Amino acid sequence: MTIIVTGGAGFIGSNFIFYMLKEHPQDRIVCLDSLTYAGNLSTLAPVMDQPNFRFVKLDICDRPGVYTLFEEEKPDVIVNFAAESHVDRSIENPEVFLQTNIIGTSVLMDACRKYGISRYHQVSTDEVYGDLPLDRPDLFFHEDTPIHTSSPYSTSKASADLLVMAYHRTYGLPVTISRCSNNYGPYQFPEKLIPLMIANALADKPLPVYGEGLNVRDWLYVGDHCKAIDLILRNGTVGEVYNIGGHNEMKNIDIVKLICEYLGKPESLIEHVQDRKGHDMRYAIDPTKIHNELGWLPETMFKDGIRLTIQWYLDHKEWWENIVNGEYQNYYKEMYGKK
Ligand code: NAD
Numbered sequence: 001m002t003i004i005v006t007g008g009a010g011f012i013g014s015n016f017i018f019y020m021l022k023e024h025p026q027d028r029i030v031c032l033d034s035l036t037y038a039g040n041l042s043t044l045a046p047v048m049d050q051p052n053f054r055f056v057k058l059d060i061c062d063r064p065g066v067y068t069l070f071e072e073e074k075p076d077v078i079v080n081f082a083a084e085s086h087v088d089r090s091i092e093n094p095e096v097f098l099q100t101n102i103i104g105t106s107v108l109m110d111a112c113r114k115y116g117i118s119r120y121h122q123v124s125t126d127e128v129y130g131d132l133p134l135d136r137p138d139l140f141f142h143e144d145t146p147i148h149t150s151s152p153y154s155t156s157k158a159s160a161d162l163l164v165m166a167y168h169r170t171y172g173l174p175v176t177i178s179r180c181s182n183n184y185g186p187y188q189f190p191e192k193l194i195p196l197m198i199a200n201a202l203a204d205k206p207l208p209v210y211g212e213g214l215n216v217r218d219w220l221y222v223g224d225h226c227k228a229i230d231l232i233l234r235n236g237t238v239g240e241v242y243n244i245g246g247h248n249e250m251k252n253i254d255i256v257k258l259i260c261e262y263l264g265k266p267e268s269l270i271e272h273v274q275d276r277k278g279h280d281m282r283y284a285i286d287p288t289k290i291h292n293e294l295g296w297l298p299e300t301m302f303k304d305g306i307r308l309t310i311q312w313y314l315d316h317k318e319w320w321e322n323i324v325n326g327e328y329q330n331y332y333k334e335m336y337g338k339k
Pocket residue numbers: 006007008009010011012013032033034035036037038039040058059060061080081082083084085086100104123124125126157179180181182183184188189
C-alpha cells in the first residue's frame with residue numbers, strides 16, 4: 001500500500017509515520033506537509049533515507065500540486081493530519097484555520113474522487129462535540145453526540161468532518177473519521193499545555209495557567225492514538241466515526257503541579273493568567289465503540305506516559321530549543337506579554 005500522510009512533520013503525524021514504518025515495513029509512506037511553524041523536518045530525519053519513505057513539501061490547499069502528487073504516487077490511502085491545531089491561535093487569527101482545515105480537506109477529497117483511493121481517513125478531534133459541565137461526571141462524548149463547537153479551531157474541524165461525510169454520502173468516497181482526546185508525548189510543539197509547562201519549568205519561567213486551572217482534559221499517549229488510527233484503517237467500517245480516548249481525565253492545574261513535582265521545581269512558578277476566551281470546561285470521550293468493534297484499548301498509563309514525555313523533553317532539548325525561535329517568541333510575547 002502507498003499511504004499519503006498529510007501533516008506528517010507535526011506532532012501526531014510524525015509519531016504516526018514512525019509507528020507505521022515500524023509496524024508495516026511493506027507499506028510506502030509519503031509525507032505531505034507545508035512545514036508551517038508547527039512542522040519540523042528535523043523530526044523526520046531518522047526516516048528520511050528509508051527507501052519506502054518520501055517527504056514532499058506541499059500545501060494541502062494547493063490543488064494542482066496535490067493532483068500532481070496523486071498522479072505520481074497513485075496512493076491507496078490518505079490519512080489527513082494536516083491542520084492548524086492550536087485553539088489560542090485560532091482565537092487570534094481564524095482565517096488560516098478555515099483555509100487549511102476546511103478548504104485543504106476538500107482539495108484532498110477532490111483528489112481522492114478524481115484518482116480513486118481505497119480509504120480516506122480524517123483525523124478529527126473531541127472538540128467538535130463542544131464541552132461538558134464539571135458537575136456531570138456521568139456525561140461523555142459518544143459518536144452520535146451533536147456537534148456543538150466553541151472555538152474557530154473546533155468549528156473548522158467540525159466543518160471538515162461534515163464535508164467528509166458529505167463526500168461519502170454524495171460521491172460514495174470510502175471515508176472514516178476518528179475523534180481523539182488530548183494527546184501528549186514526544187515531538188509536541190511547546191505551545192501546548194504539557195510541553196510548554198515542561199519547557200518553562202526547566203527554564204524557571206512562569207507557568208501560565210488559564211483562569212483557575214479547573215478545566216478538564218482527557219489525556220492519551222500519542223502512540224495509543226497512532227495504533228487506533230492504524231486499526232481503523234485496516235478494520236474500521238467505511239462511513240463510520242470512531243471516538244478515541246483513554247478515560248484519563250485530569251484538571252489542568254493538577255497536570256502542571258505534577259510536572260513541577262517530577263522536575264523538582266516549586267509550584268510558586270505557577271501564575272494564574274487571563275482565561276482563554278470561550279474556554280471549554282471538560283472533554284470526556286466514551287471509547288466503547290472502538291473497543292468493542294476493533295479491540296482497541298489504551299496501553300500507556302498516564303503516570304508512565306508523562307514520565308516518558310518529560311524524559312524525552314529532557315533528552316531532546318536541542319529539538320525544542322531550535323524550534324522555539326523567532327516567530328514563536330513573538331507569538332509567546334503577545335500571548336503572555338512576557339519574554
Ligand atoms: P501539529 O500542529 O503539531 O501539526 C500539524 C502539521 O500540519 C504540521 O506539520 C504543519 O506543518 C502541517 N500543516 C499545517 N497546515 C498545512 C497545510 N496547509 N498543508 C500541509 N501541511 C500543513 O498538529 P497535531 O497536534 O499533530 O495534530 C494533528 C491532527 O490531529 C490535527 O488535524 C488535529 O486537529 C488532530 N488532533 C490533535 C490532537 C492533539 O491533542 N494534538 C487531538 C485530537 C486531534
